[in-house]
Amino acid sequence: MANNAQIDSRHLVEQDLLGFIDQMPPLTLNEDILPLLRENFGATLQLQECPQAIEEVEAVRRTVPGRIGDPETGIVLYVPRKAGVIRGAILHMHGGGYVTGNAHVLIPAYRKLAMELDCAIVSVDYRLAPETRFPGAVEDCYAALAWLVGEAVALGVDRSRIGLMGESAGGGLAAALALLTRDRGEYELAFQHLIYPMIDDRTCVAEEPHPYAGEFVWTPQSNSFGWRCLLGSEPGGPDVSPYAAAARVTNLRGLPPTFINTGALDLFVDEDINYAQRLIRAGVPTELHVYPGAYHGFHFVADARSTQRAYSDSYDALRRALSANASR
Known part of the structure; x- marks a missing residue:
């Protein structure tokens, strides 16, 4: 049985990030509130389109074939309009605890990212839990990857x-x-470029949970709900697939170079650090950043110092990753 005692961590929050949590009412995530949460997903983000990005990058919503037996998968495709350039590409998956979120509300952010990195981006509207349990979402993402690889020449990728x-x-x-x-x-x-990734259902049942992590935005209660919806059973059981919870994998060899960033107050901080350590021990080139005073979702506070540092680190890593094999 996990010890859920938690110490007040507000004094550890970066000053620039306090306003965001003060404006957010406490949230008890459950199936009753889920429809409203989905309907209002992204409303607090207040993302603004960049006029230059609209001019330079086409964003198209469409569907691609699903895996055999699965429905078509929705995507948002971003392709810079400048022709004659062979580019790298990112297959992107949005957040939302496996139970909410969608790709289209993030169009302003990822159109701008495609412009700044001069890359193509495919953002996946995977099926959500609990209506679709594991492995539905990851199979949707695999179908989108298959489509991107198959269409690479046509897309200039x-x-x-x-x-x-x-x-x-x-x-x-x-x-x-x-x-x-x-x-x-x-x-x-x-x-693989992982931003405070949700990768270990066993965090829900940890014997000694992090006393300062998970007080804000994404809490232990929400985490248990998200994993329960995805798995169709209580988190922390003995037979959870690593294709549902990546931290469950026993062999990390042969994975691509990895970037991970997370906040020191994020509920996922321990699982993310542990995953980075295991990747390094498996011989996978790995870059890890942990930002003091940052809780889950801190990136949404665009003018915070930690957010600006995190974006700088992320963009730099993506530029290097997208150009790494350019001469091949």
Whole structure:
């Protein structure tokens, strides 16, 4: 039985990040509130379109074939309009605890990212839990990857420079998809870029949970709900697949170069640090950043110092990853 005692961590929060949590009412995530949460997903983000990005990057919503027996998968495709350039590409998975979120509310952010990195981006509208349990979401992401690889020439994408990226549950899906791709052996990935990834259901039942992590935004209660919805059973059981919870994998060899960042007050901080350590011990080139005073989702406070540092670190890593095989 996990000890859920938690120490007040407000005094550890970066000053620039306090306003965001003060404006957010406490949230008890459950199936009753889920429809409203989905309807209002992204409302607090207040993302603004960049006029230059609109001019330079086309964003198209469409569907691609699902895996055999699965429905079509929705995506948002971002392609810079400048022709004659062979680019790298990112397959992106949005966050939302596996139970909420969608790709289209993030169009302003990822159109701008495609412009700044001069890359193509495919953002996946995977099926959500509890309506679709594991492995539905990760299979949707695999289907989108298969489509991206198959259409690479038509999109002006270099197949040797395709990588994965995701935030929170999207980071968990990216990590799981990297494992699934390695094990199926159909495609090769250039990198995985994981932003405070949700990768270990056992955090829900830890004997000694982090006393200062998870007080804000994404709490232990929400975490248990998200995992329960995805798995269809209580988290922490003995037979959870690593394609659902990537931290469950026993062999990390052969995974692509990895970037992980997280906040020191994020509920996922211990699982993310542990995953980075295991990747390093498995011989996987790994870059890890932990930001003091930052809770889960701190990236949404755009003017905070920790957010600006995190974006700088992330963009720098993505630029390097997208250009790593350019001469091949």
